Amino acid sequence: MLKIHHLNNSRSQRILWLFEELGLDYEIVFYQRDLTTNLAPPELKAVHPLGKSPVISDGPITIAESGAIVDYIIETYGLGRLRPAKGGADHWAYVEWLHYAEGSAMLPLMLNLYTMRLGEAAEPLRPRINGEIDNNLSYLAGALGDKPFLLGDELTGADIQNSFVVEVAKNFGALAKYPTLAAYVERLHARPAYQKAIEKGGAYGIGQ
Numbered sequence: 001m002l003k004i005h006h007l008n009n010s011r012s013q014r015i016l017w018l019f020e021e022l023g024l025d026y027e028i029v030f031y032q033r034d035l036t037t038n039l040a041p042p043e044l045k046a047v048h049p050l051g052k053s054p055v056i057s058d059g060p061i062t063i064a065e066s067g068a069i070v071d072y073i074i075e076t077y078g079l080g081r082l083r084p085a086k087g088g089a090d091h092w093a094y095v096e097w098l099h100y101a102e103g104s105a106m107l108p109l110m111l112n113l114y115t116m117r118l119g120e121a122a123e124p125l126r127p128r129i130n131g132e133i134d135n136n137l138s139y140l141a142g143a144l145g146d147k148p149f150l151l152g153d154e155l156t157g158a159d160i161q162n163s164f165v166v167e168v169a170k171n172f173g174a175l176a177k178y179p180t181l182a183a184y185v186e187r188l189h190a191r192p193a194y195q196k197a198i199e200k201g202g203a204y205g206i207g208q
């Protein structure tokens with residue numbers, strides 16, 4: 001059976017959502033962040049050397065990195081759902097979005113998170129970090145346009161993978177300038193599968 005190593009209040013929430021969108025059977029192994037450091041417990045290192053979440057296992061296969069997990073699950077269990085047909089321009093746009101979330105968009109958001117702890121010492125970095133957050137959010141808003149989802153009328157893995165980006169941006173108050181992205185977050189959160197995943201995954205405070 002599919003198994004997900006799920007850290008509370010983390011990126012693995014979007015994998016639970018993916019499972020729910022596809023109606024899959026799966027087992028959740030729960031891990032709790034340290035209340036002081038907010039880091040993952042050391043037990044996750046026994047699952048994967050990086051000690052991060054999400055990690056899934058499916059029989060002999062173990063996969064870390066949420067983009068790879070989204071790709072694997074949709075290819076293996078999607079039966080053509082949650083992705084555009086292969087071969088066309090939309091397919092490659094979809095692949096790009098799967099890489100984009102963690103490869104580009106999350107970097108300035110994580111830098112923001114880390115440098116917030118430095119107080120005034122981080123001031124010299126602020127213009128670059130804020131500029132790159134805006135660069136990415138305006139790119140996302142432009143790509144979304146007036147469509148409901150990144151690739152058109154249907155939800156795809158691209159939206160699930162990038163949901164964490166817009167949720168983190170919302171937590172930082174960075175969506176105030178991007179009403180279409182704020183509405184996009186609400187649209188994703190309104191999906192029954194999203195809500196079921198929240199019920200299963202436990203308290204989630206990112207972008208809510």
Ligand SMILES: N[C@@H](CCC(=O)N[C@@H](CS)C(=O)NCC(=O)O)C(=O)O
Pocket residue numbers: 007009010011012038039040041051052053054064065066067102
């Ligand atoms: N690029 C990875 C990032 C994984 C990651 O950093 N996960 C965070 C949760 S949001 C984590 O496990 N943090 C706990 C820690 O670093 O101790 C992915 O998308 O799967």
